[in-house]
Amino acid sequence: MVIRNFLLVSLLLTGCASQAPFPETANRPQQVISMAAEAAPQSVVATVTMQVQAVGNQQGITYLNSESDYRDQRNISIAISPAARIKVEAIFGGELSKVATGKRILVNGSAKRVTIWFFDNNGKRSDKYYYQTQIFVSDPAQIHII
Template sequence: MKNVVLAFIFLLAGCTSTTSHTTSTFSDPMEIIKAAADSAPKGVPGQYTLQIVATGSQGQYVYLNTEKDYRDQRAVTVALHPKVISQLSAKYGMPPQEYFLNKAIVVNGKAQRVKIAFLSDGKPTGKYYYQTHVRVMDISQLKVVDEHA
């Protein structure tokens, strides 16, 4: 009987050790940045809880940032696709860069390391740095913490 119980315990332990999850959850931006860098260029799919402290836009895109300076190596940037921007504006009655400022959000997506080139007179200088972005292509990927649907 003792051998049967031990065999059952080992069987259960084997089942739990072979289970793999494809989605990771991080709340610490440094953990997200490290995971994205370690998996570059693929990125890390997950559900991320982030505090947005600054926003910006460039071209048709809006960016939600976890640091005041988006170039800060500790920053994670949520990049909103133009079609999502119009949907969010309609849903919240204001531009997303205003609505999400100083809010905690949950974003489902892939955290990826993105190479950003330094420009001089609109031309690449050969110098660059990396940012960590989570691209949002669909409104369902993003919600405010404690927001009711």
């Protein structure tokens, strides 16, 4: 009886363990962009699968982009915090700017539509902007190579 109860509890706890979602249940970038636009200005929890087309860095944050031009309205940017970058690089097997392009990834997290403003040559914000959908990665467990 004790063994049976132990096995039952073990099975239940195993089902509660955090696991990477299956790629076939993940959303495409366009779906996540639509979800984030509908939820704006709030974020929405999402899982996306995409191929990394470009990598960028700004103010310590590393961005993995689903399009070669990060300004493309079809782009999702995976924003990796400086604290998580080293562990994410260990997952990828090297510096992200050198090894991430071309990799197919699965990412889960909060997707948010972010307003990106343009600035003039004097650093003054103009009235021009575009929207970019970003998923912020602060924990390396949020990202998987598939």
